[in-house]
Amino acid sequence: MDGTEGGPDPKLNPRLGLELSIAKSLNMPKANIDTAIEKVRR
């Protein structure tokens, strides 16, 4: 275990924060990011 926890909050989930920063650098639409997160939560 690497000690990271999941979750939709990037402050509590550093890996998600990293992926979001990568997505932001690629000009990924915010709607796509929200859809991906919501899909997991559902």
Added chain:
Amino acid sequence: MEDDDDRTDGTDGWMDGTDSNERMSDVDRSIDRYLLIRLVAASCSRFVILLEISRYRLIDRGRHQNNHMASRYLSQRLRSWVFAASSTRPNNHINIHNPVIISNNNNLVISACAAVLPTCVGATNTVLARTMAGHSKWANIKHRKERQDLVRMRRFTRCTKAIFTAVKRTHGHEL
């Protein structure tokens, strides 16, 4: 009373060659062919004429920005030289006073030339004017955008999967 003009053999004078005014010699055919080429060349200087065995094909419209206008221009010019060809042969038994030009974005098929061309190129009954491929501005944009969108879609898909995985790493965390 016998009518001299009434032919009892079933031929019409064109086929049997009894009427010299309506019969076209080889010289006339060559003149018509030459006239056709000259008219096309004069009216469409940007066009390359490929004389094939069975048909005339006009290609290479050039890099016109407005292809629709080019098509209309070509249509008008072809219509004019069809009339010109008909006017040079007043005794021609073929009626080409009402040429029908069927056109769409890429092709121009002149059915009226069926009247002219049998005398010029034998069995040909249509003139096909086709534009050269690869000179469409919007098609070029479409193809370039397709590639760009494909690359972007792959990047976004990778990011989405990464986000999906990052959120899903629960380790006991309730989602």
